[in-house]
Amino acid sequence: MAQVSSVAEGKTTKSVTLRIARYNPKHDSKKQFMEFNLQYERWTTVLEAILDVKKHFDHSVAVRYSCRQATCGSCGMIINGKPRLACFTKISELESDVVTVEPMNNFPIIRDLAVKFERLFDTHHKIKPYLIRDDSEITSNEKEFLQSPEELENYIQFANCIKCGLCNSACPTMATDSSFIGPQALAQAYRYVADSRDKGKDSRLKIIDDSHGIWRCHFAGSCSQVCPKGVDPAMGIQFLRGYMLGFRS
Amino acid sequence: MEPKDENKEGIGGMINPRRYGIERVAYILMRLSGLGLLAYFIGHIYETSSILKGEVGWAEFLELTQTNEGHAVLAIVIGMCVFHTVNGIRVMLGHGGVGVGRPARPDYPYLPASQNSRHKMGIYSAIVLAAIAMLYGLAVMYGE
Ligand code: SF4
Ligand code: FES
Numbered sequence: 196m197a198q199v200s201s202v203a204e205g206k207t208t209k210s211v212t213l214r215i216a217r218y219n220p221k222h223d224s225k226k227q228f229m230e231f232n233l234q235y236e237r238w239t240t241v242l243e244a245i246l247d248v249k250k251h252f253d254h255s256v257a258v259r260y261s262c263r264q265a266t267c268g269s270c271g272m273i274i275n276g277k278p279r280l281a282c283f284t285k286i287s288e289l290e291s292d293v294v295t296v297e298p299m300n301n302f303p304i305i306r307d308l309a310v311k312f313e314r315l316f317d318t319h320h321k322i323k324p325y326l327i328r329d330d331s332e333i334t335s336n337e338k339e340f341l342q343s344p345e346e347l348e349n350y351i352q353f354a355n356c357i358k359c360g361l362c363n364s365a366c367p368t369m370a371t372d373s374s375f376i377g378p379q380a381l382a383q384a385y386r387y388v389a390d391s392r393d394k395g396k397d398s399r400l401k402i403i404d405d406s407h408g409i410w411r412c413h414f415a416g417s418c419s420q421v422c423p424k425g426v427d428p429a430m431g432i433q434f435l436r437g438y439m440l441g442f443r444s
Numbered sequence: 445m446e447p448k449d450e451n452k453e454g455i456g457g458m459i460n461p462r463r464y465g466i467e468r469v470a471y472i473l474m475r476l477s478g479l480g481l482l483a484y485f486i487g488h489i490y491e492t493s494s495i496l497k498g499e500v501g502w503a504e505f506l507e508l509t510q511t512n513e514g515h516a517v518l519a520i521v522i523g524m525c526v527f528h529t530v531n532g533i534r535v536m537l538g539h540g541g542v543g544v545g546r547p548a549r550p551d552y553p554y555l556p557a558s559q560n561s562r563h564k565m566g567i568y569s570a571i572v573l574a575a576i577a578m579l580y581g582l583a584v585m586y587g588e
Contacts, residue, residue: 231584300453310451352547365464367471370453389547412539415471416559417464425550429559437541 211286212236213244215256216297219306228295229253235286241294242270242281245308251319257307265423268359272308273297278364280423299364315360318380322402324387327395340392353386353431357426362418362428374407377427381409385431388438400439409436467559470567474531477524484521515585522581527574534566 212284218226231248242260245338249256258281265283274284274296286294302310312341326340362378369377384403388396403409413434419429437443461469470519495507508514515535538544545557 298451300451300457303450314450348549349547352550355550367458367468370458371455373450373452413471413474414467414535415464416556418465419556419558420464420467420550422554422556424577425552425554425556427545427556427558429556430544430547433538433544433558434541434547436539442540442542 199260208234209287211244211291212291212293213248213250214293214295215245215307217256217307218298218304220304222251226297229256236398237285237287240282240284241272241274241279241284241286241289241296244286244294245281245296255336257305257309259309261417266357268357269286271299271310271359271361271364273299273364277359278360278421280361283423299360301364301366302360303370310313312358312360315358315363315377315379318376319358320396321376321393322380322384322387322399324383326387326390326393327398328392342391346391349391350386350389353382353389353426353428356386356426357424357425361421361423362426365417365421367417368411368413372407372411375411376403376405378412378432381412381435382418382426382428382431385435388435389431396438400435403435404439409439412436465559466564466567470531470570473571474529474535478529480520480524481528484524515582518585519578523574523578528554529572530570531567531571534563534570538563565580 210275211233213231214228215231215350216226217223217229231252233247236246240263242258243256245256246260249258258270258272260282261267263282265280268280270281271278272281273279274281275289275291275294278299281296296308298304298308298310302312302314304310322345328340356379357381360379362382366375366378368375381403384399388399389395409432412429414429414433416429419427422428434443445584459472461472491505495502509518543560543562545560548557
């Protein structure tokens with residue numbers, strides 16, 4: 196366990212202990228935590244703190260990130276016990292002198308904070324995340340599929356998904372069922388089913404009507420509480436189930 | 445945690461009530477009350493089968509429920525039954541898309557519409573009604 200102090204530059208205001216989970220499945224038997232004492236500003240994000248550690252203390256910390264602005268969905272991790280985006284979480288808003296970062300649950304660990312996304316992408320592809328129609332935009336006489344602003348409102352919220360996986364990490368069913376399709380994919384199934392241009396509703400409903408499909412969601416709502424983009428997967432899933440139960444057409 | 449697998453949270457993470465608000469607490473209570481009622485159902489079949497041993501056997505078994513422990517178990521069963529029923533109606537309505545809000549362009553801080561006050565009220569009502577039913581049941585059992 197390392198104890199290191201940060202270079203306090205300029206107008207730093209407060210200090211925090213950043214605990215980073217270290218684990219390499221190739222040769223470690225269990226997770227260990229390294230601790231770093233850092234200075235931070237009111238606006239410093241958890242990702243910036245981790246990058247500070249990489250720059251000044253230990254470059255070997257494995258973390259995935261790209262956009263640094265809650266857009267690419269790369270930097271999901273467990274921060275003080277809850278799944279959050281590291282680039283979208285300010286240390287000051289955690290209101291704690293200790294910030295613990297761990298890899299997201301319900302995803303296999305590559306190393307330290309980086310997890311594998313293959314399964315999430317597989318389930319996302321499984322629900323056919325594209326418009327299904329017999330004609331195509333290129334051969335159609337109209338050249339584009341018209342849609343009213345009201346029809347757009349039906350699904351645009353769900354199109355905000357950045358595939359960060361936080362919802363799958365918070366889901367209590369995902370915690371025990373490796374085969375569950377997950378809230379991310381189910382919300383995306385709704386996104387396309389609710390799109391007035393799409394004609395693939397029946398085939399999508401068939402895909403999710405499975406013993407590890409939509410029926411394993413019990414409306415705990417944790418997915419919606421952690422979603423950083425306001426997608427509200429729990430809402431989409433219940434609407435989707437409404438189609439299957441005959442409440443919606 | 446089993447680090448070499450999918451880093452699943454497992455049952456411990458599933459039943460941890462501290463992180464995701466009253467909705468997750470309701471989810472856990474729903475699972476526990478469902479399992480509890482299943483256990484009671486099996487026990488109830490066993491209990492009523494004691495009638496096959498004649499009147500004496502039946503009376504002996506009934507005596508068990510007249511103890512303080514028996515009353516406590518029955519009060520818990522009443523609580524589980526009422527919570528599971530009321531919360532079950534809330535969840536069933538939610539499953540049909542009733543009361544979960546309407547899709548809208550999300551605005552920061554992105555409060556999820558599906559976790560709204562209607563459903564929270566439903567959960568609190570289920571808990572309060574279960575508590576009242578337990579108290580009433582205890583009052584009847586102790587003959588007051
Ligand atoms: S639904 Fe929200 S939490 Fe889930 S993957 Fe999409 S953006 Fe992330
Ligand atoms: S770095 Fe892109 S979402 Fe955080």
